[in-house]
Amino acid sequence: LPKEFRGFLYELRRKYGRTEQCVHQNSCVSTVAESFGYNFTIGLGASVALTLAQNVSALFSNPSIIREKLFSKSILRIPTFYGLMPLIFHTVRCTLNRLPLSSHKYNNIVAGTASGLAMLAFPNVSIAMYVLWKAFELIFRELVKQGIVRPMPYGDLFLYTVSTAYVLWQIVIEPQAIRKGYLKFLLGLTGNRMSLLNRDLYEHFGYQSRLLFPYRPTLDTKYVTMNPMLYQPISPP
Template identity: 35%
Template sequence: MASFCAILIEKATRRRPLALYLANLGSETAYRQLANHGYLPRFNRGECVPLIAGIVLIMYLYSSNRLPQGLVKVLKTCAGVDTKATHLNLKNAPKEFKKMLQQLREKFGKSDECVHDHSCTTNCTMNRIGVTNKMVKNMLSGGIAGLSMVAFPNVTIAMYVLWKAIEVLYCDLYNRGYIPYIPYGDIILYTISTGYVLWMAALEPQAVRSGYREFLMGLTGGRLALFNRHLIDSFGYKSSLIYPQSFQPDPLHSTINPMFYRPLREM
């Protein structure tokens, strides 16, 4: 209810970005919780999966001319799509990296269809193996490029790209009449996602992204840690794993569980 009231006082233009961010965080928290309890497997460098899915979906929409112009500009700037400019600035790059890149450029020249100054691995490989369909080429090369997160893992970026792609796809399908409009969808999404994340912050904080836990600690003046989580450890959530602190409530203003001070046989 607090999340619902909070989103109502936000500017209407900020509601969708906030809902998208909390949906991002909520889905990541849900995965961590399910993995903590053994319902889903854990993967090394699992950030690649949502990133690849998001990039493939974005490249599909781009190839179909269904990507909003704002995102088209971002895509062109980040990936150098349809431009002859070289976007990789090597001025401050390590010498070893420059040497490796030079060797790659010498051994693997660019294909005839390449528009860059040098070979672009996201496209030239597809040209060499005979992939001529532009949509397939863009989707495959985008998906392969998503493997770069193996070297630079960042779950925040990966989840943002995935949810941004889902948002764009939803808007596209709605504009084309395939799915209905959900009234107050951004408010509903924000309310459910935020409520779930805050619930997990109290019940199973290890399932919440560490950066967001630190944000909540600062926001609450450290009170996020002031739950007697050891009282619910027996339910299997390992609630006190990160915050083992406990406090004694004032008996004048609280009811103490009789199990803590009376023998079981007397109850």
């Protein structure tokens, strides 16, 4: 690092103070600034890597597209989101720590909740759902640790089983209700066979099961017991 920058960083760490409740080693101002810079740098590297990976073919055929994407505003969304999370968290927590009669535990909860505002820079349902369920998991583990609730034997397996069953039921009965990414993954996982189900049989449930996959098999009445006239259109004479 340049000598001037190291001097600035040292002054930032030592000149400004921190509270007794703060667990970070350096000053509050330094922690806020350094955490933002560190996460922003990592996020920028990840964003550049993702952009290059998604446009590998354009590297040789049309490099100008890569240049436009690398210097567009959209590439700053991930690093801004990743940098704002610790910035908001440390700013709110250190501010609350300076209030009289403040609780360290509740300060962390409020600061963690406030850091969710960073998603305004990069709205993403997958990240939001992951963070939400991860928060539920941490809360549950803390309640178990304190003896407030009892752990359920094989609860993780039960939850995984129920969740998987629900997703599979959803792709059969109401595939349009599943996010496109999940739907594409499940179709690839089953060799696209989930799109070849006879969803005419489910139409009377009112879920519009054939909306995305209107496939209708041609049944041989020699081998089926259900009358195809019940769900197949009648050909005009």
